[in-house]
Amino acid sequence: MEAPLEEIEFLARSTNRVEVLQLLATGSHTRRELATVTGASQATLGRILEDFAERSWVRRENGGYVATATGTLVADGIDGLVSVLETEAKLRDVVAYLPTAELGFDLRRLADATVTVPTRTRPSAPLQRVLDAMDGADTLYAFSHTLNEQSLATAHDRVTTGDQTFEAVLSASAIDALAADDRLWTQLRALARNENAEIRVRREDIPLAVTVTDGTVHLLVRDDGGILRASLRTDDPTVRDWAEETFTRYWESASPFDPTAFEE
Structure with a gap:
């Protein structure tokens, strides 16, 4: 034998x-x-x-x-x-940055994922992939340790025109960063006031940056220095269930966004 x-x-x-x-x-x-x-x-x-x-x-x-x-x-x-x-080959270049301890699913569920990495000609390609999905989505929910300028602007515009519902759980550090910029702070407050949007704040850290657009999961992957290394997009139902359960857990432990708590 x-x-x-x-x-x-x-x-x-x-x-x-x-x-x-x-x-x-x-x-x-x-x-x-x-x-x-x-x-x-x-x-x-x-x-x-x-x-x-x-x-x-x-x-x-x-x-x-x-x-x-x-x-x-x-x-x-x-x-x-x-x-x-x-x-494995698909994830090889980004596995060092994946928050694997926080991912409540088998990495084999990412077999059909689309992995987008920066290139010399398109350094913002990972973020643009998510922005394109946000721009065409009717529903969006997210949990993240950051909310960048472009994502905020896209959500604000879509919600303001009545084309999207927006729910997000953000870390307090993400809110602090936006509060330090008058223009972004004004935009965030306007977004939060809209009847189609609701934002909650989690005092504890959120180690992930996940956006779900019409059921499609997008995971933004950054290195220890905060540099965006990749975005992963998947329609896998198990990953979607994980994202929904994680969002619900964060949502229930977070507090409604109160701008005055971040203003001196």
């Missing part, structure tokens, strides 16, 4: 092996059909099918080949490993 790591190496040495096993796990295929899909030669397919048969991963059926129960088990494991590695 081959050791598990040797079997992994056996599969990994050939993309044809992986592809053939995955195809046979979906149903019976003839060698001609396998050749058409994979581009492998008949000689190569012969060796692959023989190796698989020795491992009891495939069997002959009605002139074709199909995966056995254990062959399907291996194919499912390959699919899972490939998915994990694809997700």
